[in-house]
Amino acid sequence: MGGYIVRRLLSIIPVMLVVGIVVFSIIHITPGDPAAVLLGEEASKADIDELKSKLGLDRPLPEQFWNWAKGLLQGDLGESLFLNKPVTAAFFERLGPTLSLAILAQLIGVTLALALGITAVRKKGTIVDQSVMGFSMLGISIPSFLLGSLFVMLFSVQLKWLPHAGYQPLSAGLWNHIKHLLLPATVLGLIQAALITRMTRSSLLDVMSGQFIKTAKAKGVKEKAILYKHALRVAFIPILTVIGESFGGLVTGAAVIETLFNIPGVGQLIVNSISRRDYAVIQGSVLLVTVTYVFVNLTVDLLYGLVDPRVRLGKK
Structure with missing residues (x-):
């Protein structure tokens, strides 16, 4: 290891x-x-x-x-031409909002995806299964900025339930922090859920056709026990891979949503730096984002052994 x-x-x-x-x-x-x-x-x-x-x-x-x-x-990424501060300082100042947004979006996406994917497997071939797959196709196809704009119109402008833009740090209170992130996190979470739902359904259906599942059914094990206790754990390796990839994508690719909702995260920092040609910030931020993505994927790889003890990293 x-x-x-x-x-x-x-x-x-x-x-x-x-x-x-x-x-x-x-x-x-x-x-x-x-x-x-x-x-x-x-x-x-x-x-x-x-x-x-x-x-x-x-x-x-x-x-x-x-x-x-x-x-x-030498560990020096340079200094911003416009912010008058080191690139590392500018990056880590913006990393907090991006991580908060990504974590909340991932919680929403994974919770929804697992629920929908398992439901689709239990109701395979029914209208419920077809509806879940329709949601998945729609979520994969719709652009994040369009879905975000629709959500702002509905939940902020019409219903006035949530703020349409802005960010409040955790020090301003937990609910105040979540309230300003809930709308953009839901937008990102729904898009992530679409992909994870497809993988959950596909992986579970593949496992459910296995010989050990047929043996369990022949022994009279209840369907829920087979699904949740046996099949889901075996099917979770590819699901975990997609979850890790999607979380890395959230951390590195939330620039559109951060700009739309005026969240002072890493994505917005890179977009602003590109518009004013702040070379040092662009180069340094992209490198640090790449390192973050690699660490996320490394963490996912290490979790494989916990999910399935048969997995031994570094060996065939």
Whole structure:
């Protein structure tokens, strides 16, 4: 187990190298000049060139990348041009809202998905099963910004049940914290639930056709006991994989919802940094998000052994 964890952690290094090169290349070939954005539309070309020289943006791209990579090896991701603070400080200030949103969305999504997936298996071939699959198809197909806009119109504008935007930290009170996250978390949770529901149903149906299930039925074991005590545990490995992937996607890809609901998370930080060409923040945030995603998947891998003792990581 220890060797497996070390190998997985070492695998982060080449991943970060590739991600760093790709992100650096993309943002530097994209039109836009951070020096011009900093100085404003009234700035002269001479002033812009002077600032670019001061920031090192006039140097060849390989040299700029090497200077950034040297700082990265020393644990320095650089400093934001616009926020006047280190990239790591800016990232971790925004990580709290993103994690709160992702955790609440995942709780909603997993709870709903397991309930719907198990119900679909118990009612296989009925209108209930077809309705669950219809929900799953709709959830996978509908864009998050469209569903979010519809929810704002219904629950915030019409019914006035929940705030339409904004964020309150946990220090402002648990209910106040959850109330501002409930609407965006529900939007994300429903979309996640659609995918997890399909996997739950598919995995359970596959297990329920197994020989050991037929043996249990022949022995007179009750259907509920077979489903919940035996089948669900065996089927949970692929379900857990999808849950881990979806949670990693929530942490790394909630930018649209954070922008729509004005949540000061990592996604909104990256979107704002792209619009003003804050190179250091974009590069550093994407790298840290990549590391977060790798750690989420590593955690899921370690949970396999707890869910099914037959699984031995690092061995065939």
